[in-house]
Amino acid sequence: MGALTGKTALVTGASRGIGRGIAERLGRDGARVAVHYGSNGAAAQEAVAAIEAGGGSAFAIGVELGVPGDAERLWEEFDRHADGVDILVNNAGIGTSRPFEEIGEEEYDRLFAVNVKAPHFITRLGARRLRDGGRVVNISSGLARAAVMPELMAYAMTKAALDVLTRDLSKVLGPRGITVNSVAPGIVDTDVNAGWLRTSDEAWRDAAGYSALGRVGTPADIADAVAFLVSQDGRWVTGHWLDATGGSLA
Template sequence: MSRTALVTGGSRGMGAAIALRLAQEGADVAITYVRGEEAAQEVVRKIEATGQRGIALRADAADADAPGRAVALAAERLGQLDVLVNNAGVGVLGPIESLSVGDVDQVISVNVRAVFLASQAAAARMERGGRIISVGSCMAQHVPGPGGTLYAMSKSALTGLTKALARELGARGITANLVHPGPIDTDMNPADGPYAEPQKAGTALGRFGRPEEVASLIAYLTSDEAAYVTGAELSVDGGHAA
């Protein structure tokens, strides 16, 4: 049986690129989405064009029951679960005094609680060789200006979670790692958008990254070659944190 993977938030941007790359590496892939069913189904069609199975599951990460349910459905429909990529996330930026309790609850529920719950559910199902990979942010390592307190806090929490997962699951041969993307050219943050130039200037390479560049690192972390890599924070940020 081929390896299987669940990529949360896999209907567009980095998530779609990650899902497709894992399929190209030989995995059957389930993705989750909240809105945009047609976009999710298009990703499934691309996955299936590689010869692998693709599944789209509607799951709102802000719902406390959704992460565990998505993991269970993916494992049931694919027959097992070998890889979890916690990619779904939200960003609420603004001066700290402008942020509401609702903003805090939304960001923490999606960026932290959902990652924990999905990882918890996946760990209960994974066999030796399993992989849990979470997508953080370059802002967890270097915040270039004001307005990022809530988002940076939420992504920084994944460092502690990842290191603790690595210790807890290591004896079972399951690895846990964290990938910090820098500015990546997606529809949510386009490389030609109104806020692009300062982001480019904040990198050592002076450009945005491509979703496929993030996907390539995640593909490596799912591979046998990365079996000795766990508890690590790895950046794909063009030198944003340099």
């Protein structure tokens, strides 16, 4: 019996990358996992199949985030499959590497709509479905606390806002025994980062050089941190920002 047997989890942006790693780990730990995706339904079904192949249970729900009514539609889809939730992981997010001087209002607004507004309202509407003693984990970024990549300034700002949501929401939901935490990855080997991370051996070495451990992170590294926070072992940790950058901020 896994540590999360009998629990139901929702992971947003779970069709690939960090989100998929989290969904698969929670599935292995016994949770029934809602694999949310924005547009790539085939990838989400692959994630569901991988969870089921490992002996777990999962279902996919497809809802575009960052548009009006997104949170309502997400929970409507979820409610078709489950009658409550124990674990909510707000992982879905988008980024941009456009310099400060070039980013326009439309792109800026889109970043905040997906990375801040969506998790805010997903959590607000999800709170009525979240069982007492539940868990909320927001996927932040090491860039929220370090200006090492100023070309990602707007993205970093969204993650800093998400950290405020984490901190204050821990006080709001605490009386129900619900913990709320942020996990902040550093550079992780995902398909999103492959465009620059895998362009050359030099790019990979440079990325690994940020970490005190001398390597690039993996989705499993982040998933394991999340798994601790949502388990019984993480019951006394709340309102916390967990540095999962491999020591990149040391």
